[in-house]
Structures are given as structure tokens and as C-alpha cells.
Amino acid sequence: MSQVEFGEHCGFYQTYLSRLERGHANPSLxxxxxxxxAFEISxxxxxxxxxxxxxxxxxxxxxxxxRPASSKDRRTLAGR
Numbered sequence: 001m002s003q004v005e006f007g008e009h010c011g012f013y014q015t016y017l018s019r020l021e022r023g024h025a026n027p028s029l030x031x032x033x034x035x036x037x038a039f040e041i042s043x044x045x046x047x048x049x050x051x052x053x054x055x056x057x058x059x060x061x062x063x064x065x066x067r068p069a070s071s072k073d074r075r076t077l078a079g080r
Contacts (some may be wrong), residue, residue: 010034 003021007014011034019025027035029043036046 010038
């Protein structure tokens, strides 16, 4: 199923789904419920699948979902 078809099924614009997929937007809880229902799974299962599969090199966590930088990371970044 394409993003356009999935968007039509869920009532979302394809551009919104693309931004979610790339980590450039954060879905509301209502949006997560709609997406989970479209996949015929629970929101819990949606989160579990995301946790198990984890981020890929091209799909890094974004915004508040990103891992907080450790003090070592901050020192490394500050030294650049």
C-alpha cells in the first residue's frame, strides 16, 4: 500500500505521513490510534514494534524521542 493510499484510508495527507516516517513530525495520540487501527493492531503493539525494530541509519529518532546526550557526548560535541 502506498503512502497516498494509506493516507486516504486514515484521513491524513501523504505529506504528513512522509514527515512522520522521516521523523520530522510527532504524531498526536489520536493520530497514533488511527494509524494503529489501520494496521489492525493496538497502540501498545505499535510502540512495541517500534521498540523492537529500533532506529535505522536513515531513520534516526527525532525531537523529544531522541536519546539525551550523555556528558561525554556533550564534551565531544563541544570540542569540535
